[in-house]
Amino acid sequence: MLTVYGRANSSNSAKVFWLLEELGEDYELILTGRSFAPTDTPEFLALNPFGKVPVLRDGETVVWESNAVLRYLAGRKPNALWPADPAGRSLADRWMDWASISLTPPMTRLRKARADGKPGSEADLAAVINAAKALDTWLAPRSFLAGEKLSLADIAAAPSVYRWFRLPESSLSLPALARYRDRLERNEGYVRHIRSALG
Structure with a gap:
């Protein structure tokens, strides 16, 4: 039995929960972080020395x-979410890493600043808008980030894409990105683990 330490309202945990559902994997959840079990105990730090979930x-x-975690789970047995061929796999990997480096950090800082009643830095806002525009351009001729089917790339980017559409700046005309959001909305795992949990 797989065991996951995490919580539903953690965007990084939510990605893992969604993938586990897509793969049909059973797991034990140990609620950890924030108001749940602490992440600074010697026992948890022995699992993750940085004290983070999942x-x-x-x-x-x-x-x-x-x-x-996403790559480990998808690599345990063949599935369409992480292609077997190196070229296809690298495309999913590129977008996973891009989302983690170029989209999520400025989005997180901007949301935190606004939650604190501040406007957020112009640099972070510009980075988020530029990322959304890049996604719109990339998605114009395709259904998902790594092609015509859902992949790890979409699961990794989904929390920040969801949060983009909660910003007033999402009123910008980015039709391909909006269509992509609508496709994600038709996935029950996305609705359950991203939209509902992170709302």
Whole structure:
């Protein structure tokens, strides 16, 4: 039995929960972080020295960092979410890493500043808008980030895409990105683990 340490309202945990549902995997959830079990105990730090969720335990194997967890889970058995061929896999990987480096950090800082009643930095706002425009351009001729089917790339980027559409700046005309959001909305796992949990 897989064990996941995390919480539903953690965007990084939500990605893992969604993938587990897509793969049809059973798992035990140990609610951890924020108001749940602490992440600064010696026991938890032995699992993840950085004290963050999610953490996955698979027997003696422990995996932390959400994208590493996604890749580990998808790599355990063949599936369409992470292509077997290196070229297809690299395309999904590129978008996973891009979302983690170029989209999520400025989005997180901007949302935090606004939650604190501040406008947020112009640099972060510009980075988020430029990222949304880049997504719109890329998605114009395709249904999903790595082609015509859902992949790990979409699961990794989904929390920040969802949060883009909660910003007033999402009124910009980015039709391909809006269509992409609508496609994600038709996925029950996305609705359950991203839209509902992070709302």
